Amino acid sequence: MHHGLPSPTITVVLSFDEPLDAGWLGRPAGRGDFWTCASGLHTTPALIRTHGAQHGIQLALTPLGSRALLGLPAGALAGELVRHEDLPVGIGAGLHAELASLDGGERVRRLERHLLALLARSTTDPAHAIGPELARAWALLQRTGGTVRIDELATRIGWGRRRLTREFRAEYGVSPKQAARVTRFDRSRRLLAAGRPLAELAASAGFFDQAHLSREYAALAERSPGQLRASAYHLA
Numbered sequence: 001m002h003h004g005l006p007s008p009t010i011t012v013v014l015s016f017d018e019p020l021d022a023g024w025l026g027r028p029a030g031r032g033d034f035w036t037c038a039s040g041l042h043t044t045p046a047l048i049r050t051h052g053a054q055h056g057i058q059l060a061l062t063p064l065g066s067r068a069l070l071g072l073p074a075g076a077l078a079g080e081l082v083r084h085e086d087l088p089v090g091i092g093a094g095l096h097a098e099l100a101s102l103d104g105g106e107r108v109r110r111l112e113r114h115l116l117a118l119l120a121r122s123t124t125d126p127a128h129a130i131g132p133e134l135a136r137a138w139a140l141l142q143r144t145g146g147t148v149r150i151d152e153l154a155t156r157i158g159w160g161r162r163r164l165t166r167e168f169r170a171e172y173g174v175s176p177k178q179a180a181r182v183t184r185f186d187r188s189r190r191l192l193a194a195g196r197p198l199a200e201l202a203a204s205a206g207f208f209d210q211a212h213l214s215r216e217y218a219a220l221a222e223r224s225p226g227q228l229r230a231s232a233y234h235l236a
Helices: 063-070 093-101 104-122 132-143 150-157 161-172 176-193 198-204 210-220 225-229
Strands: 002-004 010-016 020-024 027-034 036-039 046-049 055-061
Touching: 010 063, 010 093, 055 063, 055 104, 063 104, 063 132, 093 104, 132 150, 132 161, 132 176, 150 161, 150 176, 161 176, 176 198, 176 210, 176 225, 198 210, 198 225, 210 225
Parallel strands: none
Antiparallel strands: 002 046, 010 036, 010 055, 020 027, 020 046
């Protein structure tokens, strides 16, 4: 069982040989088999059940790239697992079959050419652009590791807090506060993997204290920091 933990990236998976058996923790009705899958930002773990060896490609996209490479805002994918045939843009069945027929190196090169072509096309299409205020808000959240206060974030992009929350959620699928939580959590996981002491890790990643860190891990990963450190989950 693989836990797909919350992170500030859009996950794109292409499975070969056999489909991906995936769903959400606590949402058994959402489980399904996926040859291609895109998932937006989320605040609970995804569950991927493995049945032996799996072969595929996984991409981590910034939410800013969702419009360009998938054809819709990241908010449309939030908390969902979406097959590529249901996306305006993505990896269609024909390209997936072509990729499956190639060896590893050529498969990656062919996918790269496809993604670069989508990116080039998106630069001339206004529909693929994110408003500069929302792009700047996301960049500030990432640059501060999720520690910037939401009122300050709104002020720095020239909006009120209410407008920021409304438009941020529409574009990214989560509120600024949720995005900050996920960003802090993701940063802390990297420090956890590096072996940092938990009290030091909590302070470095922007948590009030170690107890705050533990509560956030329970909420976002349903595991304690110690449990993740002792397992492979923190690498997911």
